[in-house]
Amino acid sequence: MAKKVIVNGACGRMGREVVKTILELKDYQLAGVCDLVNTGQNINKYVDCKEEGLIITNDLEGLIQEKKPDIIIDFTTPTAIMDNIKTGLENGVNMIVGTTGITEVDLKIIEDLAIKNKANILIAPNFAVGAVLMMRYAKEAARYLKNVEIIELHHDQKLDSPSGTARKTAELINQNRENYKKNKIAEIESLSGARGADYNGVRIHSIRLPGLIAHQEIIFGAEGQTLTIRHDSYNRSSFMPGIRLALEKIDQISGLVYGLENILD
Numbered sequence: 001m002a003k004k005v006i007v008n009g010a011c012g013r014m015g016r017e018v019v020k021t022i023l024e025l026k027d028y029q030l031a032g033v034c035d036l037v038n039t040g041q042n043i044n045k046y047v048d049c050k051e052e053g054l055i056i057t058n059d060l061e062g063l064i065q066e067k068k069p070d071i072i073i074d075f076t077t078p079t080a081i082m083d084n085i086k087t088g089l090e091n092g093v094n095m096i097v098g099t100t101g102i103t104e105v106d107l108k109i110i111e112d113l114a115i116k117n118k119a120n121i122l123i124a125p126n127f128a129v130g131a132v133l134m135m136r137y138a139k140e141a142a143r144y145l146k147n148v149e150i151i152e153l154h155h156d157q158k159l160d161s162p163s164g165t166a167r168k169t170a171e172l173i174n175q176n177r178e179n180y181k182k183n184k185i186a187e188i189e190s191l192s193g194a195r196g197a198d199y200n201g202v203r204i205h206s207i208r209l210p211g212l213i214a215h216q217e218i219i220f221g222a223e224g225q226t227l228t229i230r231h232d233s234y235n236r237s238s239f240m241p242g243i244r245l246a247l248e249k250i251d252q253i254s255g256l257v258y259g260l261e262n263i264l265d
């Protein structure tokens with residue numbers, strides 16, 4: 001029997017792409033769509049599809065009670081995500097979360113919620129397989145090249161900065177440079193923010209411009225050389241293979257899994 005999926009944030013840029021993807025999959029049924037905007041209207045007004053009867057609601061809890069979904073996919077906003085996760089997990093529903101802005105403190109709370117409610121949750125700050133490889137290669141490079149800065153570039157409608165991918169990349173890099181001591185000089189930042197954000201010793205620079213989708217560059221520097229690792233998502237379909245993989249694996253994980261790399265074969 002097809003698994004029932006609810007898409008939360010269904011009218012957003014990512015949500016619409018996910019709705020299209022679910023409708024194409026024969027093993028999954030789009031059971032409901034939730035968003036704060038366009039409530040009471042049919043999703044086929046916002047996503048190019050023939051589906052009738054999929055009415056947008058802003059009541060996630062009510063939709064869960066009515067549809068009894070197997071999985072919720074969430075692409076909403078950093079401010080809404082913790083409440084959404086609480087609602088999903090407390091109802092015992094497995095969740096796939098792409099929404100960013102989740103902190104390390106949040107992750108501990110989510111892990112406890114998942115265990116308590118015997119539900120699984122996969123959170124990935126980036127569902128593009130190429131981006132996962134970029135992070136893996138950056139972690140490997142950090143074993144040999146300790147000086148590194150990250151530039152992340154996104155469309156100008158993105159709410160949070162730095163990106164979840166940049167945070168995650170910095171965390172992975174730091175796992176491989178335990179004894180790193182930065183060459184200390186008395187830097188003068190005459191304009192606040194010029195050197196970017198300091199995330200546990202890794203500088204992150206966030207660029208927001210129309211025309212961009214999701215891009216990241218990691219620049220390692222050493223005497224007489226630099227190494228740049230770069231990934232570009234040119235459109236949101238780049239995230240869909242990761243979503244399909246997450247759908248396949250969500251029943252097999254246990255509790256919280258953070259990062260798509262943990263379910264890649």
Ligand code: NAP
Nearest residue numbers: 009012013014035036075076080098099100124125126127
């Ligand atoms: P978006 O276009 O702003 O879409 C978000 C949608 O969610 C909006 O329609 C928004 O409505 C709605 N929403 C907000 N709060 C809600 C709630 N409590 N319940 C239901 N719906 C709610 O944003 P996007 O570009 O699709 O991105 C969504 C999230 O995914 C962001 O955090 C982004 O960084 C992240 N993202 C992740 C990946 C990945 O691979 N993991 C890739 C791309 C983007 P309003 O407009 O009224 O707020």
